[in-house]
Amino acid sequence: xxxxxxxxxxxxxxxxxxxxxxxxxxxxxxxxxxxxxxxxxxxxxxxxxxxxxxxxxxxxxxxxxxxxxxxxxxxxxxxxxxxxxxxxxxxxxxxxxxxxxxxxxxxxxxxxxxxxxxxxxxxxxxxxxxxxxxxxxxxxxxxxxxxxxxxxxxxxxxxxxxxxxxxxxxxxxxxxxxxxxxxxxxxxxxxxxxxxxxxxxxxxxx
Numbered sequence: 001x002x003x004x005x006x007x008x009x010x011x012x013x014x015x016x017x018x019x020x021x022x023x024x025x026x027x028x029x030x031x032x033x034x035x036x037x038x039x040x041x042x043x044x045x046x047x048x049x050x051x052x053x054x055x056x057x058x059x060x061x062x063x064x065x066x067x068x069x070x071x072x073x074x075x076x077x078x079x080x081x082x083x084x085x086x087x088x089x090x091x092x093x094x095x096x097x098x099x100x101x102x103x104x105x106x107x108x109x110x111x112x113x114x115x116x117x118x119x120x121x122x123x124x125x126x127x128x129x130x131x132x133x134x135x136x137x138x139x140x141x142x143x144x145x146x147x148x149x150x151x152x153x154x155x156x157x158x159x160x161x162x163x164x165x166x167x168x169x170x171x172x173x174x175x176x177x178x179x180x181x182x183x184x185x186x187x188x189x190x191x192x193x194x195x196x197x198x199x200x201x202x203x204x205x206x
Contacts, residue, residue, distance in 0.1 A: 001203075001204065002172070002173045002177055002178055002179065002180055002203055002206075003028035003029055003056075003178065003179045003180070004026065004027050004028050004029070004169075004179075004180055004182065004196070004199060004200050004203060005027065005028065005029035005030070005031055005058065005159070005161075005179050005180065005181040005182070006020065006023050006024070006027040006029070006030050006031060006182065006183075006186055006187075006196065007031045007033050007060070007161070007181050007182065007183035007187070008020060008030065008031055008032060008033050008036055008048075008183075008187065009033035009034070009035050009036065009183050009184075009187070010033065010035065010036050010039075010187070011035055011036065011039040011040075012039070012040075013036065013039075013040040013043075013044050013047060016032075016033075016036055016044070017047065017048075017051060019186070019187050019192050020048065020051070020052065021051070022191075022192040022193040022196075023186050023187075023192045023193055023195070023196035024052055024055065025193070025196075025197075026193070026196035026197045026199070026200040027055070027186075027196055027200070028055065028056060028179075029055065029056040029057075029058055029081070029179060030048055030052055030055045030056070030057055030058070031057075031058035031059075031060050031181070032044045032045045032048055032057070032058065032059055032060060032079075033060050033183070034060045034061070034062050037059065037060065037061065042059065042073060042074070042076075042077035043077070045057060045059045045074065045077040045078055045079050046077045046078050049077075049078035049079070049080075050078075056080045056081060057078065057079055057080050057081070058079065058080065058081040058082070058083070058108075059074040059077060059079035059081070059082045059083070060083050061073075061074055061082050061083050061084070062083055062084070062085050062110060063082070063083065063084040063085060063088065063092065063096055064084075064085050064087070064088045064092065065088065065089075065092055066092070066095070067084055067088065067091070067092040067093060067094070067095030067096030067097075067099070068095035068096060068098065068099035069095075069099075070082070070084075070096065071084070071095070071096040071097075071099040071100050071103065071105060071107065072099055072103060074105060075099075075100075075103035075104070075105045079105055080105065080106065081105065081106045081107070081108055081128070081129070082096070082100065082105055082106075082107055082108070083107070083108045083109070083110050083131070084096040084097075084107060084108075084109055084110070085109075085110050085112070085114075086109045086110055086111045086112070086114035086118065086119075086122050086130075087112070087113055087114050090121065090122075090125070093109055093122060093125055093127070094125050097125055097126060097127050097128075100128070106128035106129065107127050107128050107129070108127065108128065108129035108130070108131050108159055109122050109125075109127045109129070109130050109131065109156075110131045110133050111130060111131060111132055111133060111148075111152075112133040112134070112135050112138075113135075113138075116151065119152065119154060120154070122154075123154035123155055123156050126156070127156050128156065128157065129156055129157045129158065129159050129178070129179065130152065130154050130156045130157075130158060130159070131158075131159035131160070131161060131181075132145050132148045132149045132152055132158070132159070132160045132161070132162070133145070133160075133161045133162060133181075134148065134161070134162030134163065135162065136163075138162070139162055139163045143162070144162075145160050145161065145162035145163070145164070145172075146160070146168065146171050146172055146175050149172065149175045149176065149177060150175050150176075152176075157178040157179070158176055158177050158178050158179075159177065159178065159179040159180075159181060160172045160175070160177040160179075160180055160181065161180075161181035161183075163184070163185075164180055164181065164182050164185065165182065165185035165199065166185065166195070166198045166199045166202045167202075169182070169199050169202050169203050170202050170203060170205065170206045172203075173203050173206040174206055180199075180203060182196075182199055185199065186199070
């Protein structure tokens with residue numbers, strides 16, 4: 001069954017934790033978003049793991065260089081999963097994957113702005129996950145993450161992110177996503193718990 005990942009793209013850790021506390025019962029994975037890590041540091045990852053020991057905690061590092069080193073930093077902070085950009089040098093991606101294996105941390109390669117011609121090469125490196133990610137700026141131009149997900153033919157498990165909500169989450173599952181990342185549809189909702197519940201239930205009906 002596909003997992004629901006909560007993306008905490010906040011600048012303030014207290015605010016992120018407050019939302020996480022509400023939504024966590026309906027989420028399988030909890031992500032310290034890149035803005036949160038930049039603002040609060042890797043202590044945000046450690047705090048999430050402390051507060052939610054039963055959840056998979058993701059450090060969305062979006063590593064572009066020194067793959068092994070940054071994967072190690074994520075591991076030290078208690079992350080279960082870390083991310084590396086598919087746009088990085090292949091040696092950077094390979095380094096992150098190898099360090100992740102040594103440290104027991106799964107590595108997800110983020111394909112934001114990565115040409116399809118590079119997808120198979122990345123998959124051949126053996127990452128735990130490959131993530132189709134349509135960023136906010138790309139969403140504004142009408143890019144659809146589910147269309148890209150349908151084109152992703154890889155052996156690695158698949159993650160999808162990009163403006164997904166209760167209406168589109170079932171489509172993500174049908175398109176083969178093992179993990180569905182949701183940010184604003186939960187974090188910006190008046191009732192984060194209800195929003196997360198509705199998305200999780202919609203995914204489970206597929």
